[in-house]
Amino acid sequence: MSRLAMVIDTRRCVGCQDCVVACKTENQTPEGFNRDWITYITKGRFPTLSMSIQSERCNHCDDPPCVSCCPTGASHVHDFGGIVLVDKDECIGCKACVASCPYDARYMHPDGYADKCTFCVHRVEHGQDPACVSVCPTHCMYFGDLDDPESEVSKLLASRKHYSLLPEAGTKPRIFYLE
Amino acid sequence: MNLSRRRFLKIAGAGAAVAATATGGLVALGRSGAAAAPRERGLRTVPTFCDVCFWKCNAIATVRDGALWKIEGNPIDPLSNGRLCPRGTGGVGAVSDPDRLRTPLLRASVRGEERWTAVTWDEALGYIAEKMQDIKAKYGPEAVAMFSHGLGGAFLKHTLKAYGAINLAAPSFAQCRGPRDVGFELTFGEGIGSPERTDIANARCLVLIGSHLGENMHNSQVQELAEAVGRGATIIVADPRFSIAASKAKHYLPVKPGTDLALLLAWMNVLVAERLYDQDYVAAHGFGFDAFAAAIASYTPEWAYPETGIAPEVIRETAREMARHRPATLVHPGRHSTWYGDDAQRSRAIALLNALLGSWGRKGGFYTPASMTVPGYPYPPYPRSGRAKVDNPDHKYPFASEAITTGIRDATISGQPYPIKGWWVYATNLLQALPDQAATIEAIQQLDLLAVVDVVGSETAGWADVVLPEATYLERYDDLNVELFRQPFVALRQPVVEPPHDQKANWWIARELALKLDLAAFYPWTTIEEYLDHRLRGAGLSLAELQTKGLVRGAPQPIYYEDGVPPTFPTPSQKIEFYSVQLEQKGFDPVPRYTPPDPGPPGAFRLLFGRSPVHTFSRTQTNPILAQAMTENELWVNASVAQRLGLATGQRVRLRNQDGVRSDFAIKVRATEAIRPDCVYMVHGFGHTAGMLRHARGRGASDAQLITAYKTDPLMGGTGMNVNFVTIEQEA
Ligand code: SF4
Numbered sequence: 001m002s003r004l005a006m007v008i009d010t011r012r013c014v015g016c017q018d019c020v021v022a023c024k025t026e027n028q029t030p031e032g033f034n035r036d037w038i039t040y041i042t043k044g045r046f047p048t049l050s051m052s053i054q055s056e057r058c059n060h061c062d063d064p065p066c067v068s069c070c071p072t073g074a075s076h077v078h079d080f081g082g083i084v085l086v087d088k089d090e091c092i093g094c095k096a097c098v099a100s101c102p103y104d105a106r107y108m109h110p111d112g113y114a115d116k117c118t119f120c121v122h123r124v125e126h127g128q129d130p131a132c133v134s135v136c137p138t139h140c141m142y143f144g145d146l147d148d149p150e151s152e153v154s155k156l157l158a159s160r161k162h163y164s165l166l167p168e169a170g171t172k173p174r175i176f177y178l179e
Numbered sequence: 180m181n182l183s184r185r186r187f188l189k190i191a192g193a194g195a196a197v198a199a200t201a202t203g204g205l206v207a208l209g210r211s212g213a214a215a216a217p218r219e220r221g222l223r224t225v226p227t228f229c230d231v232c233f234w235k236c237n238a239i240a241t242v243r244d245g246a247l248w249k250i251e252g253n254p255i256d257p258l259s260n261g262r263l264c265p266r267g268t269g270g271v272g273a274v275s276d277p278d279r280l281r282t283p284l285l286r287a288s289v290r291g292e293e294r295w296t297a298v299t300w301d302e303a304l305g306y307i308a309e310k311m312q313d314i315k316a317k318y319g320p321e322a323v324a325m326f327s328h329g330l331g332g333a334f335l336k337h338t339l340k341a342y343g344a345i346n347l348a349a350p351s352f353a354q355c356r357g358p359r360d361v362g363f364e365l366t367f368g369e370g371i372g373s374p375e376r377t378d379i380a381n382a383r384c385l386v387l388i389g390s391h392l393g394e395n396m397h398n399s400q401v402q403e404l405a406e407a408v409g410r411g412a413t414i415i416v417a418d419p420r421f422s423i424a425a426s427k428a429k430h431y432l433p434v435k436p437g438t439d440l441a442l443l444l445a446w447m448n449v450l451v452a453e454r455l456y457d458q459d460y461v462a463a464h465g466f467g468f469d470a471f472a473a474a475i476a477s478y479t480p481e482w483a484y485p486e487t488g489i490a491p492e493v494i495r496e497t498a499r500e501m502a503r504h505r506p507a508t509l510v511h512p513g514r515h516s517t518w519y520g521d522d523a524q525r526s527r528a529i530a531l532l533n534a535l536l537g538s539w540g541r542k543g544g545f546y547t548p549a550s551m552t553v554p555g556y557p558y559p560p561y562p563r564s565g566r567a568k569v570d571n572p573d574h575k576y577p578f579a580s581e582a583i584t585t586g587i588r589d590a591t592i593s594g595q596p597y598p599i600k601g602w603w604v605y606a607t608n609l610l611q612a613l614p615d616q617a618a619t620i621e622a623i624q625q626l627d628l629l630a631v632v633d634v635v636g637s638e639t640a641g642w643a644d645v646v647l648p649e650a651t652y653l654e655r656y657d658d659l660n661v662e663l664f665r666q667p668f669v670a671l672r673q674p675v676v677e678p679p680h681d682q683k684a685n686w687w688i689a690r691e692l693a694l695k696l697d698l699a700a701f702y703p704w705t706t707i708e709e710y711l712d713h714r715l716r717g718a719g720l721s722l723a724e725l726q727t728k729g730l731v732r733g734a735p736q737p738i739y740y741e742d743g744v745p746p747t748f749p750t751p752s753q754k755i756e757f758y759s760v761q762l763e764q765k766g767f768d769p770v771p772r773y774t775p776p777d778p779g780p781p782g783a784f785r786l787l788f789g790r791s792p793v794h795t796f797s798r799t800q801t802n803p804i805l806a807q808a809m810t811e812n813e814l815w816v817n818a819s820v821a822q823r824l825g826l827a828t829g830q831r832v833r834l835r836n837q838d839g840v841r842s843d844f845a846i847k848v849r850a851t852e853a854i855r856p857d858c859v860y861m862v863h864g865f866g867h868t869a870g871m872l873r874h875a876r877g878r879g880a881s882d883a884q885l886i887t888a889y890k891t892d893p894l895m896g897g898t899g900m901n902v903n904f905v906t907i908e909q910e911a
Contacts, residue, residue: 012409014423014424015792017793017808018262018268020265021804022249025250025269026249034807044852046433046819046855046856047431047433049426049853051421051423135252135268136262137398137401137402139402139405139409
């Protein structure tokens with residue numbers, strides 16, 4: 001077993017959206033919908049300011065509410081790396097998973113099924129990084145196995161301060177942000 | 180305000196009748212035979228290089244089942260290190276752009292109305308050639324000028340030079356990096372070049388002055404910025420806006436717009452007064468240091484405080500920080516530097532500050548680019564002209580090192596020193612790039628011929644007599660890119676897919692035009708492959724090798740003084756000129772001197788503009804992938820100001836400038852703490868008025884429309900454009 005995860009260095013990230021554009025071309029997402037996105041949060045009063053930039057997507061949670069609420073089993077945890085996926089042929093378009101995701105990571109594809117980030121499973125299964133990780137010009141994103149203490153992601157999490165989004169939702173997200 | 184400007188508004192506002200009746204037939208004509216080919220299956224990769232901006236990153240495009248799928252960085256590319264910027268990644272959208280020009284168009288009514296007749300290439304080029312021969316007969320070949328941007332203009336330039344044209348210019352000089360290069364040339368004898376010779380990757384302290392890397396997405400620069408941040412380098416940012424780069428900075432200095440030179444002088448004052456500068460370096464390489472030191476003695480941090488708004492202790496602290504890391508302190512020269520009209524002197528101050536820190540030529544400062552030789556094609560010599568170029572008569576701007584676009588525009592309007600009657604415009608949108616749109620239109624109205632080559636129908640194309648649709652960079656060969664960088668390389672752009680309609684490559688257009696102008700002697704080659712292979716063989720390479728690899732790297736060479744590069748300074752004194760005798764002789768300040776900026780009318784905000792990481796100039800707004808990433812621009816307004824004016828984020832407003840020009844379209848407010856209260860900011864390139872840009876027209880506002888005023892740099896003719904002021908009008 002492996003637990004695939006993403007670690008994003010917010011210090012290096014400039015919020016250029018290359019991850020967003022790469023996902024769009026790699027996965028041919030429909031016009032107006034994105035599987036990943038950037039949030040920019042500016043704090044303080046001019047000129048004493050700080051900004052945080054986060055590249056966000058499905059957190060491929062260890063405890064995914066979108067999977068437990070799915071009536072058909074379309075929303076499932078993949079054997080490979082514990083990636084959370086949607087089988088679009090099994091999906092009946094009930095939107096329960098869309099509502100259950102605390103990260104707003106899912107959208108309804110115009111063809112009627114729930115869609116979201118797949119960690120580029122079609123690439124990852126062949127040993128490649130997800131498209132967003134592989135294009136990032138700032139090298140701010142890392143991808144690997146949390147269960148392997150020797151992986152780059154494990155080492156980064158062991159050595160640097162980090163956080164994840166909405167830990168209080170209890171979903172055990174697997175996207176981590178280095179401070 | 181003059182009539183032509185009002186007329187422009189009227190035409191723009193009317194919406195345009197686009198494209199013509201006969202398109203379908205012509206499409207079939209241009210693509211005959213293609214339908215018979217069997218459909219391609221599976222994956223195919225083609226190395227090439229990007230053209231979404233001028234950085235020219237090397238890339239590998241993937242075709243899936245015959246259709247262009249994606250494009251990624253070429254792993255052996257020193258520029259991209261295998262990673263494109265978002266514009267490069269989204270570059271595939273250029274092929275599927277719904278607003279692409281499809282067929283040659285001939286103007287069918289008055290200029291600017293955008294009514295066209297679709298014609299064949301033979302008709303379009305025949306029309307142009309006839310006009311060009313008429314102009315040559317009446318006014319001489321010098322009366323045809325050319326404006327271009329990027330590598331793609333190379334073959335058209337060749338044809339025009341063969342015809343006898345001498346007035347060729349690019350906005351990249353007088354509207355962009357010109358002042359920077361001149362400031363450095365005056366100081367070190369050499370400019371910065373492109374890609375910039377800045378060693379950000381090894382800098383321990385990086386100083387950015389208004390340069391917003393991270394939003395300005397020059398790939399290698401941004402990669403190195405992230406590298407520097409990751410390494411914990413000290414970043415110092417001076418900018419009226421809290422940019423992305425500012426958010427990475429240890430010191431953010433919210434400098435008052437237009438006062439950067441005061442800050443630079445004060446920093447130098449501290450370094451000299453506290454003897455923190457590199458005394459050995461200055462003694463070995465400097466000329467006129469004592470006179471320089473005397474000239475800046477009064478520019479203390481206390482003097483600079485009321486000008487810049489930056490407290491004296493902050494100026495001292497940041498100057499000391501720079502000194503602590505020297506020579507690996509890089510005061511970045513920026514790129515777009517046509518701001519206030521004293522830009523070459525400001526850039527010279529940046530050069531001098533680097534000289535004090537000993538960073539020029541040193542690791543972590545400015546490296547010496549490595550080069551490789553790929554001989555040009557052996558063409559016959561161009562005809563010699565007895566006339567001088569029109570852009571800079573009598574060397575009015577004595578230190579201009581390239582042609583001045585606005586100088587050609589002025590000559591076109593005045594007919595002096597001789598008439599300019601034809602314009603070729605390649606891949607540049609002059610109406611968005613040059614200040615004072617009314618003047619550009621006035622110049623166009625003097626012409627007997629305006630021919631525009633582009634991929635989409637820009638505002639400038641809308642005013643053309645003939646519009647020629649170019650194949651995108653993913654559908655054509657171009658000239659080779661022989662790049663000077665840390666390690667040199669030669670790269671090939673080659674077609675990945677076929678153009679979808681009747682678009683043609685620039686080399687084909689240029690060659691066909693030459694044949695029609697009886698200039699066949701200048702095209703000894705018939706196919707572009709022949710030309711490219713000939714050039715590559717001159718360098719011991721071959722087209723076949725480049726077609727497979729995309730690029731071939733030259734031998735590594737030393738790039739720092741400490742590794743054996745000899746310090747040479749091709750200035751008049753052969754030294755770094757702290758004091759410039761050549762400036763003095765021409766009546767300019769030998770050491771930069773500060774003049775306060777015009778504060779503007781009361782109640783108005785200085786209009787500043789910049790870049791987005793997902794768009795290039797005004798050229799990418801109809802690319803469907805990049806348009807999804809950013810559909811329109813926003814007006815950054817200081818939060819307290821917005822509150823005072825009753826403006827909320829998301830609300831649409833119009834802008835009116837000091838000359839009474841009102842923006843054609845409304846722009847969304849972004850009320851934010853991240854900007855000073857005395858200025859507003861927007862990303863350049865939006866607010867299109869062109870009827871042919873159906874998917875971008877009316878989205879956001881155009882800074883170019885509001886830049887009616889500009890201040891010309893007396894040293895080199897650059898047009899300082901941050902001298903416009905706007906008031907904000909709420910939409911009813
Ligand atoms: S910087 Fe971006 S747009 Fe420019 S050439 Fe490189 S990938 Fe293309």
